[in-house]
Amino acid sequence: MPDTWLGVILFLLLVAPGLSFDLLSDSRRAVVRESAFRELGRTILASLAFGSMGLAVAVGAYGLWPGVFAAPLRMIGVDAAAYVRSDAEHVAASLIVQTLFAFAAVVGTHLWLRKRSNARLGNTSGWNVAFRTRAPVGTVPFVRVRTRSGTVWAGVVYDFSPDLEVADREITLGPPLASSRTNSGLSAVPDVWQRVVLRDSEIEWIIVKYIPDVSPATTVPRRRLRRRRSQ
Numbered sequence: 001m002p003d004t005w006l007g008v009i010l011f012l013l014l015v016a017p018g019l020s021f022d023l024l025s026d027s028r029r030a031v032v033r034e035s036a037f038r039e040l041g042r043t044i045l046a047s048l049a050f051g052s053m054g055l056a057v058a059v060g061a062y063g064l065w066p067g068v069f070a071a072p073l074r075m076i077g078v079d080a081a082a083y084v085r086s087d088a089e090h091v092a093a094s095l096i097v098q099t100l101f102a103f104a105a106v107v108g109t110h111l112w113l114r115k116r117s118n119a120r121l122g123n124t125s126g127w128n129v130a131f132r133t134r135a136p137v138g139t140v141p142f143v144r145v146r147t148r149s150g151t152v153w154a155g156v157v158y159d160f161s162p163d164l165e166v167a168d169r170e171i172t173l174g175p176p177l178a179s180s181r182t183n184s185g186l187s188a189v190p191d192v193w194q195r196v197v198l199r200d201s202e203i204e205w206i207i208v209k210y211i212p213d214v215s216p217a218t219t220v221p222r223r224r225l226r227r228r229r230s231q
Helices: 005-025 036-064 080-086 088-117 126-133 216-230
Strands: 139-147 152-160 170-180 196-199 203-212
Touching: 005 036, 005 088, 036 088, 080 088, 126 152, 126 203, 139 170, 152 196
Parallel strands: none
Antiparallel strands: 139 152, 139 203, 152 170, 170 196
C-alpha cells in the first residue's frame, strides 16, 4: 500500500481507470458473483491497459513540448522522488494529460463495445424498473400481489426495497387496499388498516398498472415515490 502522498495519488490514478471501466461494463454484461481475486485482477489489467495508453500520450506530449511536460520515464525511474520534487509543475501537467487520456480511452472503449454488443443492461431490480423508472409521469403503480399461501392483495405501492438481492426485499402497499383468500373477487380492507408489508419470499407474482396521481387523500405514498424517482 502507498505510504506517501505521491504514492496515494499514483495509486488512485492507476487503479481508477480500471474501476471506472468495470463499473461501465455493468451496462453491457450480466453481473455475476465472482471472487475478490478475480475482480481485482480484472480491474488491475484494465488499469494497466488504459494507464499505458495514457503514458504513451504523456511521452508523446513531452516529446513535442518538453518545456511544458515532465519526462514520464524519469517519473518512474530510480530517482523518481527527487525528480518529482524538483519539477513538480511539469510532473502535474504530465499526470493530468495521462489521466485525462486514460479516462477518455475508458469511455471510448466502453461506447465502442456497447455499440458492438447492442446491449443495454442494468444492475437494478425488476421492482425498481416497474415501480419507479418506468412509471409514467403523473401516475403511481397500483399492484395486485399473490402470496404463496394463496392470498391476493391489491393496493398502491407506498414503498419498496430497490435492492437486487431478494433475501430481504419488501414491498409496502397503501390505500385503496383490498384482499381475497379465495378465487372470488377482492374485498375492500377497512380504512382503519393503512399499510400491508409483504416480503419477497412470500410473493408468488405481482401484476402492475399505473393509475393517475390525483387524489389528495392518498398523496403521501405518491410523493415518496416521486422523490425516489428524482434521486
